[in-house]
Amino acid sequence: MDVKFADEETKLEVKTRDVFMPALSSTMTEGRIVQWLKQPGDFVDVGEIIMVVESDKADMDVESFEKGYLAQILTAEGESAGVGATVALLAETEEDIQKVIDCGTECIVPGSNHRHDGTTVVDLDHQESASAEPAAPAAPAAPAAEKPKNVKEVFMPALSSTMTEGKVVQWLKKEGEKIAVGESVMVVESDKADMDVESFEEGIVAHIMVDEGDSTNVGEVVAYLAPSEAEASAVKSWASSLGSGPTSAPASAPAVSAEAAAAKPAAPAAAPASSASVVNEGRVVASPYARKLAAENGIDLKFVQGTGPGRRIIAEDVEAAKSSGAAAAPAEAPAYKSSKVYATPDAKKVAKAEKINLDNVTGTGNFGRITAVDVLKAAGKAPVQKEARAEEKAPAAKKKGKSDGPAEVLDGAVPMTAMQKGIAKNMMATLGVPVYSVSYEINTTAFDELYAKVKAKGVTTSSLLAKAVGHVLKDHQILNARYEEGDTHIYKKAADIGVAVATKGGLVTPVLRNCAETDIYSLSRSWKELVRKAVEKKLTGADMSNAHFYISNLGMFGVEHFNAILPKNAGTILAVSASKPKVVLQKNGLIGVEKFMNVNATCDHRVIQGADLAGFLRDLADFIENSIDEVMY
């Protein structure tokens, strides 16, 4: 790749976006560009197909994630590029095309390089010149060890179009383990689902930056891979010099705030707590005889400097320590005291959950070992003494409490889940939209009668409503349009309707496709499938994307009337309340009781005007009241 150097000013001025080779399958490491569908000078919109790529499985159309004018094609038709490599440059305006070409990959704006495609590994040696990672680790105070060659980074991938950060639920590979291409390296909880993430590179996992249970932003490094076992330790020491990893001891003070819980890995954490006299952090290597001697003399091997082969502690070292008296463990003289501080598996788990450094905990268990009770005491949480082993339950119960809010009594700061964060972010993004609401009352007598008839056949209220809306949208196309930056209204022929589903973890909006044309039974089946996926946290981006019209139904709660927030990139959201009986003057002139529900539509005024909406609501009411049976045909 031809790299030209540009001065800072040009970089700022020329906002180059890049088109990169996406990973089209989990096993793909490079792709051949079969065809460019855009030529230099052409305008490319987000979501527009820009090229056809031949992966290891199939030829696929690739959409652009960015908008701009195609300035330069770097990988010609018929040529291949590695996954993640920049294959073309986009300019912001037509005038900028030449500048972009001159500036090359140097001027790619930070952030445009986000790996929407699931790419998890980038070759550092190749990427360095082009990369402008926004969160590059700050230069360490001490000169970092020289970067070993061929280090590969494992990134937090973007598993959905809306994901901005992910939580490492589980590492499937540990430090020192080998990983092959296509092998799963970790499980990531995105805002939608738990997914296994596969590696696109092979190597040895040299250093893990993000511990299990911690979150990091999409595109951030979560681990470094070394090319061989021999180089792993060099990579590890280099990587650890960049910032702290999970191997360093947790911060010594118990962290209580929610912010601290959502620790960012790149942020330099506290240095491993080490007291001056402790020479052996972690495991102690000592010869059996040295151990025996230490045990007999009550010497803590943690304080003994080893001089044997591989710095192992040998008998002489223990003798030396004994005569100096420095390493004598406090002599409480119980029947037996361990020469080393042991913590039970449970104690370690509780310590991790409570962010307690085990070095600061005094063990009171058998032979002086640290138990879960000791850790809880250190955390200021007196264990429940009702049951002798109540403490065993503590970590498990705590873990579960997170997802099942109502079952637990919560108090104070609780870190948000990925899904909750996703919702919060998406909601904030809607603040810039000029919205208004119009509400309408609809008689549901006919609707209720129909529902009672078809309920047994598996038809749901949501699919009936969606079908009715789809039907009426045919005559009100503007209601199914949305506003797009750049003075555009985007219309949509198909009545794809997003329907809000409340799940345990939050809110999702799967989309029912083509509601007007699909028969009610198929629609109900799709709906049930979507709800099942939502409950299992298995909805994919495709299940939730590209609707302009949304329905939010809170009728089942008996809601009188409510306002719904218009989601991002939508034109309309219809808030449906409960159907309630009212005394009315019926058509036949008699006074009777009929049921009515309130629907309240919120629209983007940049697309849909009040009269448009009112007309739609009138026709929707008319359809539901008088022609609802048509949804069956």
Next chain:
Amino acid sequence: MDFAFVGGAGVFGKRGARLDVRQRGGSRRAVQRVVLFAAADGFDYDVAVIGAGVGGHGAALHAVSKGLKTCIFSADDVGGTCVNRGCVPSKALLAAAGRVREMKDAHHLKALGITVDSVEYDREGVSEHANGLASRVRGNMSNSLKALGVEVIPAKASLLGAQSIKGSDGKTYSAKDVILAPGSVPFVPPGITIDGKTVFTSDEALKLEAVPDWVAIIGSGYIGLEFSDVYTALGSNVTFVEAMPNIMPGFDPEIQRLATRLLVNPRPIDYVTNVFAAKVTPGELGKRPVVIELIDAATKEPVDTLEVDAAMVATGRAPNTKELNLEAVNVEAQRGFVPVDERMRVLDKDGAVIDHLYCIGDANGKMMLAHAASTQGVSAVENITGNPHVVNHDAVPAACFTHPEIAMVGPTEPQAKELAEKEGFEIGKSLGHFRANSKALAENEGDGICKVLYRKDNGKIIAVHIIGLHAADLIQECATAVAAGLTVNDLAFITHTHPTLSEVVDEAMKAAVGMAAH
């Protein structure tokens, strides 16, 4: 109990003649079946089975049903490992421990609308349940052998020749065909001292003489995993010591990962891998810890030392063949295992079939499972009676009775892929989820998957791996399907009862053929 009716050779003239008194008389009131047998000319018995475990028992029952005069050498251990020191008492422990775990899980119970104040268990009571169950099952097996007319000889047996046996009672026995079913014993690696109290194998662990605060379990296979379930439910902490790079080696990797998330991570369990327990020194409960010296599995360098309250050795099982006197028949045991061909016939040093000598169960090392031994026993008898028979080990299911259970039939996914590559077909994979199953959700036990591996070309089911509620019961349908060569399509069109857990299998099969189950 001696059988007055058991006659000597030639009484009825015809070899293998069998008279069933009850059936002849046609009386439905008869409680006891009395069977009369006559052995082949010149032999005391038609079939002699050495070992009265599940394998030997199965072989003996099948032999009598074929009209063969049968004896079984029980070495005073009817039921063998499975019944006395294995599957049976461990299920009793797991049942009790499982209840304790369930009732202590206040959170789970609350979701069902139940509150339980405090749960206590009586160790001795749990232990009695396990041992009581073992003796009951042992009694049942003993009775069935006797009632069906198998002569139970309480002696140990060693071979004098392929058809000749010396009993520890000093007598010599002859049989036309001999089936070796001596089983296995826990394997204890060198360097580990067993004291039966703080350092023990599954044999002693099943007696549950103590519930230590912290137990190291050396080996994380089926046995280790089941005991981790028992111990953690009863309140212990557990540390696995595993020589392989991952815990639960031998399980399908995907199942292994999910099992780690369900059975290890949320519990007071941790593990060290890639290490051997080079030296294990017993301690004394409450006074001295058990000291375990760990060395690197590859370099043999010392790695760490553990001090725990107890250590359970679950590093596998070794065949119990030392006392068989295999030299008498020119057989060389391989790592203790008796070499056999696919029809369970014992092979001599030169690999030649030894006529009339068979070996089944753990001792031949083909598949160390009780029900596999029993199947092999039936197969051996079929071969003895002139019906050539080969056991399809790929259709033998296996189960691990943790909470939730793990069960499988057929190879793991990597093994299946290897096979597919070798034989040139493509593997299809589909999943069913407990989270989507009404019955599982009713139980509030929605964790788990059913994974089906099948041939893409003809749909034949190759393997099924299940982790989830009652997986061990669910696997049977799949084992039957594999044995019968059924396809995913066949099962997808078979009606599964609603609402049951079997619909998880249904979902997986339907997914394989592109049908939605919901």
